Amino acid sequence: MFKLAHISDIHLGPLPPVSKRELVSKRITGYINWKRNRSKHQDQNITASLLKYMNSLNPDHQIITGDLINLGLDSEIENAQKWLEKSFAPRDTTVICGNHDAYVRGSLAKAFKAWSPWVVGDKNKPIKTDKDFPSVRRRGKISIISCNSARASAPFLATGYFKYDQAIRLKEILEVERKTGQCRIVIIHHAPFPNATHKHKRLLGLNNFLQVIKTEGAELILHGHTHLDTHSKIKGPDSDVPVICVPAAYQWAGHKKPASGVNIYNIEKSDKTWQIEVERHGLLKDTDTNFSLINKTKF
Ligand SMILES: [Fe+2]
Numbered sequence: 315m316f317k318l319a320h321i322s323d324i325h326l327g328p329l330p331p332v333s334k335r336e337l338v339s340k341r342i343t344g345y346i347n348w349k350r351n352r353s354k355h356q357d358q359n360i361t362a363s364l365l366k367y368m369n370s371l372n373p374d375h376q377i378i379t380g381d382l383i384n385l386g387l388d389s390e391i392e393n394a395q396k397w398l399e400k401s402f403a404p405r406d407t408t409v410i411c412g413n414h415d416a417y418v419r420g421s422l423a424k425a426f427k428a429w430s431p432w433v434v435g436d437k438n439k440p441i442k443t444d445k446d447f448p449s450v451r452r453r454g455k456i457s458i459i460s461c462n463s464a465r466a467s468a469p470f471l472a473t474g475y476f477k478y479d480q481a482i483r484l485k486e487i488l489e490v491e492r493k494t495g496q497c498r499i500v501i502i503h504h505a506p507f508p509n510a511t512h513k514h515k516r517l518l519g520l521n522n523f524l525q526v527i528k529t530e531g532a533e534l535i536l537h538g539h540t541h542l543d544t545h546s547k548i549k550g551p552d553s554d555v556p557v558i559c560v561p562a563a564y565q566w567a568g569h570k571k572p573a574s575g576v577n578i579y580n581i582e583k584s585d586k587t588w589q590i591e592v593e594r595h596g597l598l599k600d601t602d603t604n605f606s607l608i609n610k611t612k613f
Contacts, residue, residue, distance in 0.1 A: 380412025
């Protein structure tokens with residue numbers, strides 16, 4: 315059995331000092347939002363406790379589906395690199411980027427470079443742009459297929475992008491991995507199903523993604539972005555494909571969205587089909603440090 319852990323939307327805090335020059339951009343709205351909401355909470359304790367709890371579950375591999383940072387600042391990218399170095403072995407952890415990692419033009423390329431050991435596929439080909447996705451990491455019979463939906467967007471927008479050329483490459487990869495009997499786990503930051511979010515946060519090019527999955531299928535799709543604990547599905551060639559999100563790592567108990575958590579996927583093959591069980595683990599009420607199993611679902 316392979317045990318895969320999934321966390322997302324870390325939004326590492328506290329915010330490092332921001333210069334006036336850095337704020338003259340889309341960052342000003344994000345900065346005001348941060349000051350209004352996050353700065354009042356000691357949510358760094360929650361993220362640290364989440365990592366400790368996740369480690370205690372002994373996963374074989376960990377997935378982080380984007381938004382490691384907030385405003386795409388150079389100092390944040392550097393802090394996130396240190397955070398990754400401290401807690402995550404690159405071979406056992408796969409990271410993709412989210413819209414906050416691509417907050418302003420230029421941020422995404424810097425993040426790819428700094429976080430490269432956790433982002434690159436097995437071939438170690440440097441990742442510079444969208445064109446370098448999807449990348450693939452095989453861990454035994456499990457294939458983690460990383461898609462990129464992050465791109466800088468205009469102020470007040472948090473849209474993702476999944477263009478036709480990435481869809482073509484995804485289809486080819488899914489076909490190869492299927493033919494070699496791999497369990498295909500597709501990861502993408504933005505929610506890849508209809509009506510998942512408000513219009514200003516949606517995935518543009520969603521139909522490109524849906525069409526590929528409808529034709530080629532996948533065993534599991536993981537995403538972040540909405541900060542919710544949803545379990546949706548989209549059409550595959552023979553049956554529906556589960557699409558699962560996990561709450562943001564920093565969310566405190568009592569937040570308007572579900573409290574911080576980690577999902578564990580227990581994956582094994584039986585009778586030629588992949589069996590996947592998802593365990594949802596979350597932060598307990600009135601605490602910043604205690605996590606526990608919430609429920610289990612098999613599909
Ligand atoms: Fe986020």
